[in-house]
Each structure stands twice: as structure tokens, then as C-alpha cells.
Amino acid sequence: MAKAANGPLGTLNGKLHNLVFYVLNGQHVCRTIGDPGKPSINQLANRQEMSVTMRLVKSIREFISVSFDLEAQGTVKNAHNLATSYIKKKALKGQYPNLSVDYSKVELSHGTLEGATDLKLEKTDKGVQVSWNTEGRYDDMVMILLCHPLRRKATSLINASRRDAGTCFIELHHDGFLDEPIEAYICFRSADGKEISDSAYLGNLNGEAETEERISQKKKYAEVKKRFDIVEADYLQQMKGNRGNPVDSKAFRTLEKEYQVLKNKLEHLPGKPG
Incomplete structure (x- = not known):
């Protein structure tokens, strides 16, 4: 509930629907509350x-x-x-x-x-x-x-x-x-x-410090690269064991798909060293 201390057209104080009225440093302030929805x-x-x-x-x-x-x-x-x-x-x-x-x-x-x-x-x-x-x-x-x-x-x-x-x-x-x-x-x-x-x-x-976004990008890239290195080593080892041909198994096809996805992701992911 909002109160109009100086009459119906006076200063509001309190909550009215999704609006809150109050005084801050001598100024009358109004702000919204509640879920504003998806931000632009x-x-x-x-x-x-x-x-x-x-x-x-x-x-x-x-x-x-x-x-x-x-x-x-x-x-x-x-x-x-x-x-x-x-x-x-x-x-x-x-x-x-x-x-x-x-x-x-x-x-x-x-x-x-x-x-x-x-x-x-x-x-x-x-x-x-x-x-x-x-x-x-x-x-x-x-x-x-x-x-x-x-x-x-x-x-x-x-x-x-x-x-x-x-x-x-x-x-x-x-x-x-x-x-x-x-x-x-x-x-x-x-x-x-x-x-x-x-x-x-x-x-x-000593030069400029990296931005928070750049640090986050480098961390994410390193995490994906670490996983890719493991998958790549397994994929190449199985290909080599089968004389360079794909292994006819569901497990290998899943491995091959992950290898391709990670490889493509690294090519377009920001945060690459250098």
C-alpha cells in the first residue's frame, strides 16, 4: 500500500502494484519490483x-x-x-x-x-x-x-x-x-x-590486465581443449588399430561424432592462446 501524505495528489510513499515509492537523500524515487521478464x-x-x-x-x-x-x-x-x-x-x-x-x-x-x-x-x-x-x-x-x-x-x-x-x-x-x-x-x-x-x-x-570476459573465454577454451585431446587420442588410436578405417561399432561412432563436434567447436571458440 502506498500513502499520499500530502493529499490525493501529494507524495506517495510505499508500494503500489509493482511500483515502490520512497525518499532518498531528499528526492522522491520510484522503482519497479517483480520479474521484469527476459532482458534485451x-x-x-x-x-x-x-x-x-x-x-x-x-x-x-x-x-x-x-x-x-x-x-x-x-x-x-x-x-x-x-x-x-x-x-x-x-x-x-x-x-x-x-x-x-x-x-x-x-x-x-x-x-x-x-x-x-x-x-x-x-x-x-x-x-x-x-x-x-x-x-x-x-x-x-x-x-x-x-x-x-x-x-x-x-x-x-x-x-x-x-x-x-x-x-x-x-x-x-x-x-x-x-x-x-x-x-x-x-x-x-x-x-x-x-x-x-x-x-x-x-x-x-606492466601492460593492461585482461578483461573478465577474456579470462572466462580462455578458461572455457582450455576446458574444451583438454577434453578434445583425450577424445582425439582415443579416436586416432582406434583408427590406427583398424588400419585407418572406422571401427564398425556404436561406441566408435559415438566417439567419432564427439571428436568432430569438439574439433569444430575449437575452430570457432574464442579464447585461443595467442
């Missing part, structure tokens, strides 16, 4: 877009809670909403079902503070070295984010250094993080926390 391709694409986006947002929540805080103030949105919106709209690439994050287009802060220039990202034996031009307000704080896509984790340094330092070293020699794909970002925040700069993409180390 566009709906499936939107779901994957959201899934890919949320995996990244979840891993960087500590950083964005600070980097988007100023932009969220005075609005009905929060830092999580803003990060989700920017990444989903601006930083995805590919077509369904092969969507992934374009890390070079990820935006992690927007502001009027002077940004970073002459950026450098280098890998050392024990970690990552980031450097920048020191022009600007000397006491601005530096925020650095290192994304680790394979781990679905991130290294967040909210107060990594001061602008006038011009450089910051992040130790990463433990647990193999240094040898895996890394996507890096930087922004500046004023000492009083009232201003922030636009974020800047520092770059990638």
Missing part, C-alpha cells in the same frame, strides 16, 4: 557496464570518498554516486559482452586547484616513483592512487606528499603487486581541504 541486449549491456564500473568503484572507495567529497557537498549525490556516473559514462570501452575499463579516461576528481604537470611514473626494484612539477601552492597535499586490476584492489595515498616535494615513492615489493598491471593517478588538494584539482592519469605499468 541493451539491458544486458547496461548490466555489464554497471558490473564493470562497480568492480572498479569498490576497489577505490577510500580514495574517491575524499577526492569527490567537495563536488558532492550541497547536492543529493555522494562521492560513490559521482565516481560511478563518471566512470560508466566516460571510461568504458568495447562492446557487450566484451566491455572493460579504459583507465586512461577515468576521472577521480574535479576542481579549480592548479593541477599536475611534467608527470613521471617509474618502476624501481622495490616500488613506484612518481614525480611532478612543483609550480603552484607549496603546501598543497598530493593524492596518489595505484589500481591493481588483477587483484581488484587499490593502493590509496590520501596524503602522499606535499606539492613542493616534487616526488613520492610508494613501496610495492611485497605480494607480487609490483610485477602485475598498475594504473596510476594523481591530484592535489589544498592544505585546508577546501579545494582540489582535476585528477590526472599517470599511466600504466
Whole structure:
């Protein structure tokens, strides 16, 4: 049952048929419930877009809670909403079902503070070295984010250094993080926390991480190939034992059919090595 607190034409609150009305952050919201039926391709694409986006947002929540805080103030949105919106709209690439994050287009802060220039990202034996031009307000704080896509984790340094330092070293020699794909970002925040700069993409180390879809395809291909190798060995052995001629038996005909099906499937199945 839905209630109209301000009269028959007032604000609804509650359930009405397959609709639910409620207030979220001062806004009146309506959503549907129940079985929506078979999803369309566009709906499936939107779901994957959201899934890919949320995996990244979840891993960087500590950083964005600070980097988007100023932009969220005075609005009905929060830092999580803003990060989700920017990444989903601006930083995805590919077509369904092969969507992934374009890390070079990820935006992690927007502001009027002077940004970073002459950026450098280098890998050392024990970690990552980031450097920048020191022009600007000397006491601005530096925020650095290192994304680790394979781990679905991130290294967040909210107060990594001061602008006038011009450089910051992040130790990463433990647990193999240094040898895996890394996507890096930087922004500046004023000492009083009232201003922030636009974020800047520092770059990638160790190459791009494979997408979830590609990993799934390779796993499926490997499983089919493993079965094919067993069937092929049995099939060829029986053919050889019968001087290259098919064996006249139901079992062999079943084996031969599976051999042909698997062989054809491998020729068209994505995920092949190389």
C-alpha cells in the first residue's frame, strides 16, 4: 500500500502494484519490483557496464570518498554516486559482452586547484616513483592512487606528499603487486581541504590486465581443449588399430561424432592462446 501524505495528489510513499515509492537523500524515487521478464541486449549491456564500473568503484572507495567529497557537498549525490556516473559514462570501452575499463579516461576528481604537470611514473626494484612539477601552492597535499586490476584492489595515498616535494615513492615489493598491471593517478588538494584539482592519469605499468570476459573465454577454451585431446587420442588410436578405417561399432561412432563436434567447436571458440 502506498500513502499520499500530502493529499490525493501529494507524495506517495510505499508500494503500489509493482511500483515502490520512497525518499532518498531528499528526492522522491520510484522503482519497479517483480520479474521484469527476459532482458534485451541493451539491458544486458547496461548490466555489464554497471558490473564493470562497480568492480572498479569498490576497489577505490577510500580514495574517491575524499577526492569527490567537495563536488558532492550541497547536492543529493555522494562521492560513490559521482565516481560511478563518471566512470560508466566516460571510461568504458568495447562492446557487450566484451566491455572493460579504459583507465586512461577515468576521472577521480574535479576542481579549480592548479593541477599536475611534467608527470613521471617509474618502476624501481622495490616500488613506484612518481614525480611532478612543483609550480603552484607549496603546501598543497598530493593524492596518489595505484589500481591493481588483477587483484581488484587499490593502493590509496590520501596524503602522499606535499606539492613542493616534487616526488613520492610508494613501496610495492611485497605480494607480487609490483610485477602485475598498475594504473596510476594523481591530484592535489589544498592544505585546508577546501579545494582540489582535476585528477590526472599517470599511466600504466606492466601492460593492461585482461578483461573478465577474456579470462572466462580462455578458461572455457582450455576446458574444451583438454577434453578434445583425450577424445582425439582415443579416436586416432582406434583408427590406427583398424588400419585407418572406422571401427564398425556404436561406441566408435559415438566417439567419432564427439571428436568432430569438439574439433569444430575449437575452430570457432574464442579464447585461443595467442
